[in-house]
Amino acid sequence: MISHALNTDPDECCGILIGDTDHAEEAKRIQNTHPTPIRRYEMDPVALARAESEADAKGLKIVAIYHSHTHSQAYPSQTDVNNAVQSWWTEPYYVLISLVEKNRPVVRAFRISEDFTVTETPITTDGDQYIETTRT
Ligand SMILES: [Zn+2]
Structure with missing residues (x-):
């Protein structure tokens, strides 16, 4: 996820995390099809639908939507x-990756509810992922 963000920089990257309830099994990169990807993101609807049905086939669901x-x-x-509110995607977590400090990306997760309230959720990532993200 973080390497995806770094690879796509300066454009925003986006994707989803597949898993069950509060645990993500895998990250799926989705093409950012927004005409101004440096400031906005829009997930390719075809790729999103495909990823969703793949998850479904494995008995998993979209637990989070991420973008940088x-x-x-x-x-x-x-x-x-x-x-988030207008697209009805209020069930998944929203994971944000900030590259303001490129050698120290910040990852935070939020819930966005139908009344436009944003609530942060603490997350943990495994050690390997951190090593993968370390850049010199
Ligand atoms: Zn954003």
């Missing part, structure tokens, strides 16, 4: 909140 902020903090923007 290359020039701002790891916090949902007003646009992110509006999109």
